[in-house]
Each structure stands twice: as structure tokens, then as C-alpha cells.
Amino acid sequence: MEVERMKSQKNHTREVVVVGGGVAGMQAAIRLAEQGVRVTLIEKKHELGGHIRSWYHLFPSFTPAQEVYDALHERFASHDIELITSAEATEINPTSVTLADGRVLHTKAVIIATGFEIFDARRKEEYGYGLYDHVYTSADLELLLHEGEAGEGLAGALGFTPRRIALLHCVGSRDEKVCQPHCSKVCCITGVKQAIELKKRFPDAEIFNFYMDIRMFGPGYEEMYREAQQKYNIHFIRGRISEASPTFDGRLQIKAEDTLTGRPLRMSVDMFVLLIGMQAGPNFGLPHADSGFLEPQDLFLGNVVAPAQAGTLGGLFYAGTVSAPKAIGESLNEGIAAADAAAAYIKQK
Amino acid sequence: MRFFAPFCIPFIIGTAFLFAALAVKWGSWLYHLPRADKKLIGRNFFTLATPKAIWEVIRESLLHARIWRVNSLLGYMHTSLAFGWFLLILVGWIETTAYVGLRWVPLQGHVFFKYFAASAHLGHKPVFDFLMDLLLLFVLSGVAWAVAKRIVHRFMGMRRTTRHIVWDKLALSVLWFIFPIRLIAESITCAVHGGGGFLTGSIGTWLAGWVPRSTLYALYEPAWWVYSICLGLFFIAMPFSRYMHIFTEIPLIFLRQYKLRSGKKITSYDNFQVEACSRCGICIDPCQIQTDLGVNDIQSTYFLRDRRYHRLELSVLNNCFMCGRCEQVCPVGINLNTLRQNSRDKMRNVPNEKRYEYFTSVPVEKNSAQSKIGYFTGCMTHLTPGMKQAMERIFTATGESVWWADREGGVCCGRPLLLSGETDSARKMIDFNTRLIRESGITTLVTSCAICLKVFRDEYHLTGVELLHHSEYIERLLVKGSLKPARANDESFTYHDPCELGRGCGIYDAPRAVIASVGVLVEPEQTREMSLCCGSSLANTVIDDGQQLRVSRSAVDTLTATGAKTIVTACPLCKKALARGTSHNIRVKDLAEIVAERL
Ligand SMILES: Cc1cc2nc3c(=O)[nH]c(=O)nc-3n(C[C@H](O)[C@H](O)[C@H](O)COP(=O)(O)OP(=O)(O)OC[C@H]3O[C@@H](n4cnc5c(N)ncnc54)[C@H](O)[C@@H]3O)c2cc1C
Ligand code: SF4
Numbered sequence: 001m002e003v004e005r006m007k008s009q010k011n012h013t014r015e016v017v018v019v020g021g022g023v024a025g026m027q028a029a030i031r032l033a034e035q036g037v038r039v040t041l042i043e044k045k046h047e048l049g050g051h052i053r054s055w056y057h058l059f060p061s062f063t064p065a066q067e068v069y070d071a072l073h074e075r076f077a078s079h080d081i082e083l084i085t086s087a088e089a090t091e092i093n094p095t096s097v098t099l100a101d102g103r104v105l106h107t108k109a110v111i112i113a114t115g116f117e118i119f120d121a122r123r124k125e126e127y128g129y130g131l132y133d134h135v136y137t138s139a140d141l142e143l144l145l146h147e148g149e150a151g152e153g154l155a156g157a158l159g160f161t162p163r164r165i166a167l168l169h170c171v172g173s174r175d176e177k178v179c180q181p182h183c184s185k186v187c188c189i190t191g192v193k194q195a196i197e198l199k200k201r202f203p204d205a206e207i208f209n210f211y212m213d214i215r216m217f218g219p220g221y222e223e224m225y226r227e228a229q230q231k232y233n234i235h236f237i238r239g240r241i242s243e244a245s246p247t248f249d250g251r252l253q254i255k256a257e258d259t260l261t262g263r264p265l266r267m268s269v270d271m272f273v274l275l276i277g278m279q280a281g282p283n284f285g286l287p288h289a290d291s292g293f294l295e296p297q298d299l300f301l302g303n304v305v306a307p308a309q310a311g312t313l314g315g316l317f318y319a320g321t322v323s324a325p326k327a328i329g330e331s332l333n334e335g336i337a338a339a340d341a342a343a344a345y346i347k348q349k
Numbered sequence: 350m351r352f353f354a355p356f357c358i359p360f361i362i363g364t365a366f367l368f369a370a371l372a373v374k375w376g377s378w379l380y381h382l383p384r385a386d387k388k389l390i391g392r393n394f395f396t397l398a399t400p401k402a403i404w405e406v407i408r409e410s411l412l413h414a415r416i417w418r419v420n421s422l423l424g425y426m427h428t429s430l431a432f433g434w435f436l437l438i439l440v441g442w443i444e445t446t447a448y449v450g451l452r453w454v455p456l457q458g459h460v461f462f463k464y465f466a467a468s469a470h471l472g473h474k475p476v477f478d479f480l481m482d483l484l485l486l487f488v489l490s491g492v493a494w495a496v497a498k499r500i501v502h503r504f505m506g507m508r509r510t511t512r513h514i515v516w517d518k519l520a521l522s523v524l525w526f527i528f529p530i531r532l533i534a535e536s537i538t539c540a541v542h543g544g545g546g547f548l549t550g551s552i553g554t555w556l557a558g559w560v561p562r563s564t565l566y567a568l569y570e571p572a573w574w575v576y577s578i579c580l581g582l583f584f585i586a587m588p589f590s591r592y593m594h595i596f597t598e599i600p601l602i603f604l605r606q607y608k609l610r611s612g613k614k615i616t617s618y619d620n621f622q623v624e625a626c627s628r629c630g631i632c633i634d635p636c637q638i639q640t641d642l643g644v645n646d647i648q649s650t651y652f653l654r655d656r657r658y659h660r661l662e663l664s665v666l667n668n669c670f671m672c673g674r675c676e677q678v679c680p681v682g683i684n685l686n687t688l689r690q691n692s693r694d695k696m697r698n699v700p701n702e703k704r705y706e707y708f709t710s711v712p713v714e715k716n717s718a719q720s721k722i723g724y725f726t727g728c729m730t731h732l733t734p735g736m737k738q739a740m741e742r743i744f745t746a747t748g749e750s751v752w753w754a755d756r757e758g759g760v761c762c763g764r765p766l767l768l769s770g771e772t773d774s775a776r777k778m779i780d781f782n783t784r785l786i787r788e789s790g791i792t793t794l795v796t797s798c799a800i801c802l803k804v805f806r807d808e809y810h811l812t813g814v815e816l817l818h819h820s821e822y823i824e825r826l827l828v829k830g831s832l833k834p835a836r837a838n839d840e841s842f843t844y845h846d847p848c849e850l851g852r853g854c855g856i857y858d859a860p861r862a863v864i865a866s867v868g869v870l871v872e873p874e875q876t877r878e879m880s881l882c883c884g885s886s887l888a889n890t891v892i893d894d895g896q897q898l899r900v901s902r903s904a905v906d907t908l909t910a911t912g913a914k915t916i917v918t919a920c921p922l923c924k925k926a927l928a929r930g931t932s933h934n935i936r937v938k939d940l941a942e943i944v945a946e947r948l
């Protein structure tokens with residue numbers, strides 16, 4: 001667990017406050033400290049790292065998430081960064097950040113790196129998450145994979161050995177019915193990764209991925225997708241599952257339409273994984289897209305800069321998934337970009 | 350005494366035209382009525398229905414009792430114009446009789462009696478002068494309101510009034526002039542010949558004192574000409590304008606009393622309903638498509654107008670929830686939903702045989718346990734398995750053996766297709782399910798879907814099978830004591846009436862009784878007959894998802910304004926729709942779920 005560190009900076013004015021201690025926020029803080037900027041990082045939870053703390057092995061290289069975190073944290077700890085944990089920012093202005101407990105931090109610039117939230121799968125009631133046994137989200141599966149490292153393996157963590165598994169893409173993404181119009185970008189590749197992880201543990205199981213489109217946008221992703229089909233014999237079916245219902249023998253029946261062959265399809269499975277999407281968190285009253293993610297000034301040279309608003313000119317920067325779904329690598333890069341932009345901004349002021 | 354002057358000609362032409370047009374319209378509508386409707390008229394003519402209809406005509410066409418109930422200012426306006434004008438005619442007739450005795454007097458003789466009486470120096474009867482002036486004042490006050498309503502409609506408690514077509518505008522402008530001009534013509538007559546009551550008489554005396562006599566003489570005839578022209582123009586415009594409603598509402602009331610109804614296919618009877626719309630605009634304000642989405646050319650008044658003038662577009666026709674909120678307030682009692690439905694049938698009923706191919710692959714469940722109770726899940730409840738599970742738990746708790754008509758999926762109840770006008774396709778589904786239910790041998794069919802219930806009750810012929818909504822079924826179980834949910838005295842629930850259940854099937858009390866048995870019910874501001882639509886109605890095929898969401902959010906806002914943390918509803922579609930518009934800390938639950946939670 002992190003210890004709240006209030007270092008020597010107490011008496012100085014803060015120069016930059018970074019809100020959110022996920023990978024993007026940590027990276028931004030490190031970069032600023034490297035440049036000698038007095039920086040404060042605020043994290044809502046009691047420890048740093050954000051979502052990657054809950055992931056098991058990362059796509060596309062199967063690197064343990066813990067390794068990435070540890071390396072990042074080591075660099076973080078070696079710098080003089082004021083860290084305030086268990087502190088939630090409720091109001092953000094370019095020159096001040098208000099915390100839930102009423103404290104107000106004055107600063108010269110703010111980097112917002114509050115990340116994303118995972119979609120609550122219960123909102124797609126037709127898939128029975130929280131109602132039926134054996135329905136999991138991809139986030140649950142990451143935790144189960146963790147648990148499965150010890151003892152009886154994944155079968156032990158699950159309490160059974162699945163024979164047929166369905167993974168469903170785009171749950172809570174690309175779905176206007178739940179107000180999530182955007183593509184969450186990382187769930188397709190997460191689905192491929194998790195299918196492979198499952199196949200490695202249950203070689204006899206049949207595994208089906210149901211998708212609308214397969215989006216393999218990053219380096220090595222397409223290769224991994226091909227490997228999943230060729231080496232691991234994972235079946236990819238184009239079609240959205242319409243509903244799931246329990247069968248009398250304790251399995252789940254899913255209904256879908258195979259849109260490539262145009263035929264309705266029913267299948268009994270004993271494990272159903274919902275590849276949940278990324279959902280926007282609070283927007284702090286800043287301009288945002290329909291999906292809820294914050295909108296930067298533009299998508300090219302100003303992609304980590306908040307749009308200039310009436311009255312205030314500049315001073316707000318975005319890093320990581322707060323502005324759109326992204327993978328870890330991209331979020332880290334944005335941490336650097338936002339830190340550089342913020343440093344340049346306070347210098348010119 | 351001759352009752353004719355040249356200025357009467359426009360009036361005579363107008364009246365003749367009006368009567369001819371009415372004869373043609375009524376005649377052809379009645380002639381084209383379906384045989385069954387004609388039989389109904391024949392059968393009910395010599396029954397109590399006729400005096401009832403006469404009474405209703407007095408109440409509605411003259412006194413406008415229903416408008417009074419919606420909006421008293423508007424009620425006064427309609428009553429003063431309709432009833433006032435009627436009394437002017439009636440008292441005018443008595444006046445004529447008082448002067449010339451009981452003899453035939455041509456129509457213009459009655460209408461322009463003041464002119465003829467004055468020209469013939471008939472002397473004065475102050476009582477009639479007074480009465481006629483009083484009535485004229487009554488009507489004039491109505492005209493003043495009508496003008497005010499056009500100018501400042503908010504003033505009348507209406508946010509919006511109808512935008513009119515050319516014929517309406519013509520008729521409306523002339524109508525505004527008719528009575529002020531009558532006042533002027535009569536006053537000038539009084540100025541020249543003396544007499545008149547407190548209104549025309551006083552103005553006449555005043556005119557006589559201030560205006561040179563030669564000028565008064567010069568204006569005398571022209572004033573009566575203008576009055577006659579206004580009347581003539583109004584009567585000519587009338588059959589083509591909204592004022593046709595005055596004469597259409599009367600036969601409509603009779604036919605309705607004789608039990609004629611509009612149905613899923615357009616019939617001649619619909620003409621009476623369509624043209625009985627006065628375009629009063631009362632239906633605009635309750636429409637959420639107007640209040641939440643700012644679309645204001647689709648409401649019932651516009652739909653009926655477009656249908657009447659044969660310029661109905663699908664974009665208007667289909668942009669409607671068929672929530673029935675407008676029908677609820679329409680003072681003429683027009684069956685707005687039914688008319689929309691049969692317009693849809695006409696405009697897009699294109700049966701697609703491929704659609705029924707899946708019937709053959711539907712797993713048909715046999716009622717092998719010979720259960721007396723059946724449960725129809727319906728497509729929407731299949732998509733809200735929480736409800737299905739709750740029903741299952743309730744059935745288990747009662748120990749009753751239940752036949753699930755469509756546990757593994759079945760054929761749709763047909764209501765969505767009916768709503769979109771695919772009447773003939775829907776019929777195939779209705780027939781399939783009817784056979785399924787009949788063959789099962791059940792005596793009670795329960796459904797947790799308000800949409801299914803509506804079509805079961807309206808369209809399925811299932812004599813011998815009682816059709817219950819789950820709210821009614823659960824209420825019975827509670828009364829019988831076979832369900833005993835734990836009641837939380839400190840938990841409050843608010844209730845959203847599904848359109849199809851409340852206004853659709855008239856079920857308001859059963860769900861409330863069920864909620865009251867598990868917690869405290871707090872009513873939102875708009876409730877029961879005027880409850881809001883959730884925004885996801887299957888009937889609207891025009892608005893997009895974002896618009897649905899806006900409607901849902903505003904419905905949720907009125908519900909959460911009660912302070913309740915749980916919104917309860919009794920329809921799977923409403924449940925899904927409201928859940929979309931809700932923030933994290935508010936639960937949206939079906940009635941069955943809050944009961945099952947407490948078993
Ligand atoms: C199921 C799943 C699996 C994934 N697997 C991979 C993978 O294998 N490889 C990969 O590259 N990417 C993966 N991703 C994507 C990866 O999780 C994100 O790219 C990464 O977590 C983004 O980091 P971030 O810092 O932008 O946001 P986050 O990780 O969300 O961090 C945001 C931080 O801000 C804090 N915060 C939020 N609001 C406030 C506030 N008001 N005040 C203070 N603090 C606040 C939060 O507590 C959190 O610590 C996966 C995503 C999902 C959904
Ligand atoms: S990445 Fe794939 S699964 Fe995720 S939202 Fe986009 S298309 Fe759907």
C-alpha cells in the first residue's frame with residue numbers, strides 16, 4: 001500500500017497538479033518531476049496504478065501487468081513528487097483543484113488523467129450478468145486468472161471445468177441502447193487474448209468469440225488474432241448474441257444470428273464472458289463527446305490540450321483514457337505529451 | 350312584408366352552398382359505411398341511444414362541457430361562440446315570431462330581422478332588444494377571447510396552438526369580423542331608425558349625435574352588405590376548413606352512441622372522426638414529442654389535418670408513441686390512436702411471407718402437466734431476465750403449476766407489427782399464438798408484458814381463458830394470502846404507468862396495490878391517466894436513439910422528483926427505457942421483482 005507522502009514542497013506553490021494516478025497520470029508526474037517542475041499527484045483510491053492493477057497478462061505480449069506497474073512505480077518513487085491518495089477531485093479549474101473533503105489545491109496548470117470506468121454489465125440485462133451463474137465480465141476473468149495462479153488453477157477458481165465457452169464482444173460499446181456509441185478499442189484484442197488464455201488452461205474446451213467487427217489496431221494484434229484461429233482453433237462468429245437464458249442442466253443457452261451465413265443460432269455453453277467496454281467517467285463540466293469522453297482542442301497538434309474556454313485560456317491538459325479509449329502504451333505516451341505541454345505552458349506564463 | 354333585399358344575396362349563396370356541401374359529405378360518408386355499421390344504426394336508432402345522443406350534442410356541441418374540464422378559459426370561448434350563436438338564432442326566431450306571428454319567414458328574414466323590422470317600422474319590443482344585445486355581447490366576448498388566444502396563447506393556459514391552413518385562415522378571419530360587423534350594422538340601423546337595446550341602442554344614439562345623418566344613410570346599406578358577405582364567405586369556407594367540425598361532431602355523437610367504432614382498417618366512419626377535429630390544439634401540449642423533442646408538426650391535430658387533406662407523410666404518421674396522452678384530453682373524444690393505426694395499415698401494410706418462416710422452428714411447449722395457469726413471457730421479458738426470474742420465484746412460492754407458453758422463445762404477440770401498421774402480418778402471429786394457447790387447455794393466461802396484454806385483450810379470441818396482467822395476478826395472490834412479501838415501511842417506491850397498461854388497458858390500481866403491499870408508494874406529478882411515456886414506445890419508428898433517451902430522461906426526472914430511490918414499472922420495455930435514462934443511484938425494477946425480492 002502507498003503511504004501518503006508530503007515532501008519538502010509543502011511551502012512552495014504547486015506548479016502542476018495531476019489528477020488521477022493511473023498509468024497516464026503517473027507517467028505525466030514523472031516527466032514533470034524530471035524537468036524540475038513541482039508536481040502534485042492526486043489519486044482517488046488508496047493506491048496508484050488505476051485499472052492495470054486488476055489486469056493479469058497484457059496484450060499483445062502476455063507481459064504480466066504487475067511487471068509494468070512495478071517498473072513504473074519504481075521510477076515514480078525515485079522522484080520528488082507530492083502524492084495525495086484517497087483524495088477525489090470534485091472540481092477542476094486551470095488554477096485550482098477542489099477535493100471531496102473540501103481542500104483546495106492552488107496551482108498553475110492541471111493535467112486530467114482520471115481514466116475510464118468499466119461498463120456495468122448488469123445494464124445489458126438480456127445477458128443475465130448478476131442473474132445467472134457462469135456469466136463473467138472480462139474484468140472478472142482477469143481477476144480469476146490471477147486467483148488461478150495459485151492452488152487448483154483456473155478451474156479451481158471457477159469451481160468447474162468449462163467444456164464450451166462463448167465470449168461476446170462489444171458489451172456496452174457501440175450500443176446506443178445503453179448510451180455507449182463509441183468503440184472501446186481494446187476489448188477485441190482483450191477477447192482474443194482471453195480466448196487464448198482460456199484455451200491454454202482448458203485445451204479440450206470449444207471457444208467461440210461472437211463479434212460485430214474485429215478491430216485489431218495495434219502492433220502484433222492482427223498476428224495474435226491469426227494465431228488464435230490457426231494455433232488455438234478458436235472460432236470467430238460474426239453476430240451479436242441477443243439473449244442468454246439458463247437451461248435445466250445449469251448451463252446457459254445463447255441465441256444469436258450468424259450474420260455471415262444469415263442463420264439463427266442457438267448454443268449451450270457453460271461459461272459466458274462479456275467483453276465489457278470502457279465508459280467515460282465524470283466530465284467536470286468540460287466539453288465532451290456524445291460518448292462522455294472529454295474532447296481535446298483538436299485531434300492532431302492539440303490532442304492533449306483542453307479546448308480554450310470562455311474566460312480561461314489554457315492551463316488544462318488531458319492524458320490517457322480520459323479523452324478516449326486507449327491501450328496502456330498510448331496512455332503512457334500521452335502522459336509524456338501532456339507533461340511537456342503543461343511544462344511549456346507554465347514556463348511561458 | 351317582403352323579406353328580401355339585394356344585400357342578402359351573398360348570404361343566400363353561402364348558405365345554399367353550405368347545405369349542398371353538407372348533404373354531399375354526410376350523404377357519401379353514410380352511404381359508404383360498411384354494412385355492419387349500417388345495421389348497427391338501424392338496430393340502435395329507436396333505442397335510448399338516440400335521446401342520449403341528443404343530450405350529448407347539447408352538452409358537447411353547444412356547451413362544450415369537456416373543454417371546460419380541460420381549460421375553463423378555452424371552454425368559455427367555445428361556449429360563448431357556439432352556444433351564444435345558437436341562442437342568437439333561437440331567440441332571433443322567437444323574436445321574429447313575436448313580431449309577425451307564426452308564419453314562414455325565409456332564412457335571411459330571421460338573420461337580418463333587425464334590418465327588415467326597422468325598414469318596415471315595426472315598432473320596438475325592448476325585451477327582445479335587450480336579450481338580443483345581451484347575446485351579441487356574449488358572442489363578442491368569445492370572439493375577443495379567440496383573438497386573444499391567437500395573439501397570446503399562453504394567456505389561455507396553452508403553450509401552443511395549432512398552425513392553420515389557408516381555408517382555416519379565411520374562415521377564421523371572417524368569423525372574427527362577423528359579429529363586430531353585425532354590431533356596427535345594427536347600431537347604424539338604430540341610429541337611423543331608433544330602438545335597440547343597451548348595446549346597439551346606446552351606440553346608435555351616440556352615432557346619431559356625432560355622425561352626420563347623411564353619412565349614416567350612406568353607411569347603412571353597405572354595413573349590411575359587409576355583414577352578409579362575411580356570413581356568405583364563412584359558410585363557403587366552412588366545409589373545407591376546420592369549422593366543418595361544428596356539423597360533423599353532431600352526426601359523430603349519434604353514430605358513436607349507435608356503437609360505431611373505428612378499427613384497424615380505414616372505414617367511412619373514420620371521416621366523421623377526422624372532420625370532427627376542431628383543431629383546437631388541446632392535444633399539442635401533452636405530447637412529449639413536442640415538449641421533449643421540440644418536434645411540432647406530428648401531433649394529432651396535424652395528423653388529422655394532413656389525413657383529411659390527403660397529404661399525410663410517413664414522417665408525420667410514424668413519429669408518434671401512440672401513448673394516448675392526447676386522446677385522453679381530446680374534447681371531441683376522437684379515437685386518435687386507432688385512426689393513426691389504420692392510416693399506418695393503409696400506408697405500409699406490406700405482408701412479407703418470409704417473416705413467418707421462423708414459426709416452424711419455434712419450440713412448442715406441451716402443457717403436459719395440465720396446468721390451468723399459463724404464463725406468456727413475450728419477447729421483451731425474454732430480454733429482461735430479471736423479470737422472468739422474479740415471475741418464476743412467485744410461481745414457485747404459490748406452489749401453482751404453471752405452463753410456460755414460450756420458455757424457450759416463441760412467436761411474438763403481434764402488437765409491435767400492429768402498431769406499425771403491418772396488420773396482416775400481425776394476424777398470422779395472433780393466429781399462431783391463439784392456437785397454441787387454446788390447445789394448451791389453460792383457463793388463465795398471465796403475462797408480465799403490458800404490450801402483450803393489450804393485444805391479447807383487444808385482438809385475440811380466447812373465450813374461456815381469463816387474461817391477466819401480472820400486476821392483477823399478483824394482487825389476487827396477495828389478497829388470497831398465498832404470497833406474503835415482507836413489507837418495508839421505510840422504503841418508498843414511485844410508479845410509472847406503462848402507456849399500454851394504463852391508458853391502453855385501464856389498469857391503474859392493481860400495480861399500486863401490489864406496491865403498497867411491499868413499501869410506500871409515492872406518486873409522481875404526472876400520473877395515472879396523464880402519466881408520461883417512457884420514450885421507447887414501439888409505435889414510434891421515426892425518432893432516433895438519442896431522442897428516445899431525451900424523452901426517457903425527462904420521464905425519469907418527474908419520477909425521481911418524488912424522492913423515491915426505486916422506480917417501479919410493470920412493462921419490460923418501460924423498464925429498459927427508464928433504466929437508460931437513470932443515473933447510478935436509482936433502481937428501476939419491475940413489479941414482480943420488488944415482490945420476489947421480499948419473499
Ligand atoms: C478488460 C480490460 C483489459 C485491458 N487489458 C489491457 C492490456 O492487456 N494491454 C493494454 O495495453 N491495455 C489494456 N487495457 C487498457 C488499459 O486498462 C488502459 O489503457 C489504462 O488503464 C489507461 O490508464 P489511465 O491512466 O488512462 O486510466 P485508469 O487506469 O482508469 O486510471 C485513472 C486513475 O484516476 C483515478 N481517478 C479517477 N477519477 C478521479 C478523481 N476524480 N480524483 C482523483 N483520482 C481519480 C482512478 O482511481 C484511477 O486510479 C485493458 C482495458 C480493459 C477494460
Ligand atoms: S474493440 Fe472490438 S469489442 Fe471493443 S467495442 Fe470495438 S469492436 Fe467492439
Ligand code: SF4
Nearest residue numbers: 626628629630632679
Ligand atoms: S384531435 Fe382533439 S384535441 Fe386535438 S385538435 Fe382535434 S379536437 Fe382538439
Ligand code: SF4
Nearest residue numbers: 636669670672673675
Ligand atoms: S399519442 Fe402521444 S406521441 Fe402521439 S401525438 Fe399523441 S401525445 Fe404525441
